[in-house]
Amino acid sequence: MKVIVAGSGIIGIASAYYLAKAGHEVTVIEQESESALGTSFANAGQLSYGMSSPWAGPGIPIKAMKWLVAKYAPLVINPKLTWLTIKFLFKILKNCTAGRYKINKSRMVRISQYSKQAIAEVVKEHGFDFELRSHGLLQVFRTQAQLEAAQKDMAVLDAYQVKYQKLDVAGCIEAEPALVHVKDKLTGGLRYLEDQSANCFLFASHLTQVCKAMGVKFDFNVSIEKIKFDRQKVTGIQTDKGDYTADKYVIALGSDSADVLSPLGIHLPVYPVKGYSITMPVKRDLDAPQGTLMDETYKVAITRLGDFVRVAGIAELTGYDKTLSASGDRITQFVLKDLFPKAVEQVPDDHLWAGLRPMTPDGTPIIGKTPYNNLLLNTGHGTLGWTMSLGSGKIINSIVSGETPEIDIEGLDMFRYQ
Ligand SMILES: Cc1cc2nc3c(=O)[nH]c(=O)nc-3n(C[C@H](O)[C@H](O)[C@H](O)COP(=O)(O)OP(=O)(O)OC[C@H]3O[C@@H](n4cnc5c(N)ncnc54)[C@H](O)[C@@H]3O)c2cc1C
Structure with a gap:
C-alpha cells in the first residue's frame, strides 16, 4: 500500500x-x-517511561497561580490572551480532577511502556549510537512538602508497576555524585529506575x-x-x-x-506550548550529571548528552511564536548553576533553542x-x-x-x- x-x-x-x-x-x-x-531537535532527551504524567492534575490550578508570580517561573502566559490560549487553559482546567488525571495517566503510561520495549528492540536490531544512558531519572526535591507529596505519587507508581526508589540526600548523591556540591539545597529525591536519556535528534x-x-x-x-x-x-x-x-x-x-x-x-x-533548552559543553565529567534529572521546584530537566549537558523546561503560552526570550535563557542557566555549579565553563553563542510542544489538554x-x-x-x-x-x-x-x-x-x- x-x-x-x-x-x-x-x-x-x-x-x-x-x-x-x-x-x-x-x-x-x-x-x-x-x-x-x-x-x-533539542528537547530534554528524557525517556520518561515511568515519569509519564499529564501536566493537568489535582492541585495544578493553585500551583499555576503561584508560578505566575514566581521569580523563576516554570509557567509563563502572554498577558495578551488570545482566544486560542483561553480555550486551551479552559480545557486544561477540566482535566485537573483526580478522576481525569487517573484516566489520562493510564493512557500515557500504556504508550510509554510500549515505547520502552520498542527502543530496546531498535537498539538491538540497529545498534547505532544516540548517546543512550540508562541511569534512571532522578526527580530532585528541595522542600519537605515535595518529599511528602512524592508519597502520593508512589501509590500511583505502584499501581502501574513502575520501578522506583525513594532517596534521601545521600542516596541522591550516590545516584548523581556531582550533587555533593549542593547537598544543603536538597531534601531528597525519587528515582525512576528504568527511565533513560538520549539524543532525540x-x-x-x-x-x-x-x-x-x-x-x-x-x-x-x-x-x-x-x-x-x-x-x-x-x-x-x-x-x-x-x-x-x-x-x-x-x-x-x-x-x-x-x-x-x-x-x-x-x-x-493541540496547542503549541513553547519550551526552551540550552546545550553546553561539560567542563569536567564528574562535576556534571551522569544521567538525567528533573528539578521539581522549577520543573527544569538537566540531561547529560555525550560531552554536553542540556537543560530544558518552561511552559510559555504565547501561541505559535518561537522567539528566543531572555527569560528562557535566564531560568535554565540559573537551575544548572544552582544544582551543578561546576559543570560548564563556556556558554556557546548558539546555546539557546526554543520549540513548540504539540500539547493536548489531557x-x-x-x-x-x-x-x-x-x-x-x-x-x-x-x-x-x-x-x-x-x-x-x-x-x-x-x-x-x-x-x-x-x-x-x-x-x-x-x-x-x-
Ligand atoms: C523544551 C522541550 C523539552 C522537551 N523534552 C522532552 C523530553 O525530555 N522527553 C520527551 O519525551 N519529550 C520532550 N519534549 C517533547 C518532544 O520534543 C515533542 O513531543 C516531539 O518532538 C514532537 O515530535 P513531532 O514529530 O510530533 O513534532 P515535530 O518534531 O515538530 O515534527 C513535526 C514536523 O512537521 C513539519 N511540518 C509542519 N508543518 C509542515 C507543513 N505544512 N509542511 C511540511 N512539513 C511540515 C515540521 O517542520 C516538523 O519537522 C520536549 C519538548 C520541548 C519543547
Whole structure:
C-alpha cells in the first residue's frame, strides 16, 4: 500500500519506520531540509517511561497561580490572551480532577511502556549510537512538602508497576555524585529506575538513514499547503512542489497538525506550548550529571548528552511564536548553576533553542482514525513525544495495516473529545 507520512519529526520518522518494516511504500513530506529540525531537535532527551504524567492534575490550578508570580517561573502566559490560549487553559482546567488525571495517566503510561520495549528492540536490531544512558531519572526535591507529596505519587507508581526508589540526600548523591556540591539545597529525591536519556535528534537522523535503506522516500523542503478531500476520503496533498497522492495518509505535523486539519472539519485541541533548552559543553565529567534529572521546584530537566549537558523546561503560552526570550535563557542557566555549579565553563553563542510542544489538554497524544477513511493521525505528543515516539509509530502502523495493535488503544484517537 502507498502511504504518505506528513512531517519528519520524531513521530513521523517512527511512523515511517514501522510502516516500511510492514512492507508499505512510504513517502515522507517535510518542509525542512532534514529530519527532526522542529520540536524534536533539542528537547530534554528524557525517556520518561515511568515519569509519564499529564501536566493537568489535582492541585495544578493553585500551583499555576503561584508560578505566575514566581521569580523563576516554570509557567509563563502572554498577558495578551488570545482566544486560542483561553480555550486551551479552559480545557486544561477540566482535566485537573483526580478522576481525569487517573484516566489520562493510564493512557500515557500504556504508550510509554510500549515505547520502552520498542527502543530496546531498535537498539538491538540497529545498534547505532544516540548517546543512550540508562541511569534512571532522578526527580530532585528541595522542600519537605515535595518529599511528602512524592508519597502520593508512589501509590500511583505502584499501581502501574513502575520501578522506583525513594532517596534521601545521600542516596541522591550516590545516584548523581556531582550533587555533593549542593547537598544543603536538597531534601531528597525519587528515582525512576528504568527511565533513560538520549539524543532525540541523533536518533532521528540515524533512523532516517535506516528508513532510506528500507526504501522510504524523504521529500525535504516541501511545504504542505492543503489536504484535498472528496466526501469522507482524502484525495491528495497539495504542496508548494505539486500534488501527492497515496492510498493512506498519516498526519504527524506536531504543533502544525491542528491548522492543516481544520479545513477538513477536524478541530484538534493541540496547542503549541513553547519550551526552551540550552546545550553546553561539560567542563569536567564528574562535576556534571551522569544521567538525567528533573528539578521539581522549577520543573527544569538537566540531561547529560555525550560531552554536553542540556537543560530544558518552561511552559510559555504565547501561541505559535518561537522567539528566543531572555527569560528562557535566564531560568535554565540559573537551575544548572544552582544544582551543578561546576559543570560548564563556556556558554556557546548558539546555546539557546526554543520549540513548540504539540500539547493536548489531557496530555495524551492523538493516535488513530479520523472521519476520513484513509486519513490517520499521530500527533499531540506534548511533553513526551520522544518517550512515546516508537510506541506511537508501532500503533499507527498496526492501524494502517488493518491489524489489531499489540496494546489496548482505548481513548487514544480523536473521538475521545466528542
Ligand atoms: C523544551 C522541550 C523539552 C522537551 N523534552 C522532552 C523530553 O525530555 N522527553 C520527551 O519525551 N519529550 C520532550 N519534549 C517533547 C518532544 O520534543 C515533542 O513531543 C516531539 O518532538 C514532537 O515530535 P513531532 O514529530 O510530533 O513534532 P515535530 O518534531 O515538530 O515534527 C513535526 C514536523 O512537521 C513539519 N511540518 C509542519 N508543518 C509542515 C507543513 N505544512 N509542511 C511540511 N512539513 C511540515 C515540521 O517542520 C516538523 O519537522 C520536549 C519538548 C520541548 C519543547
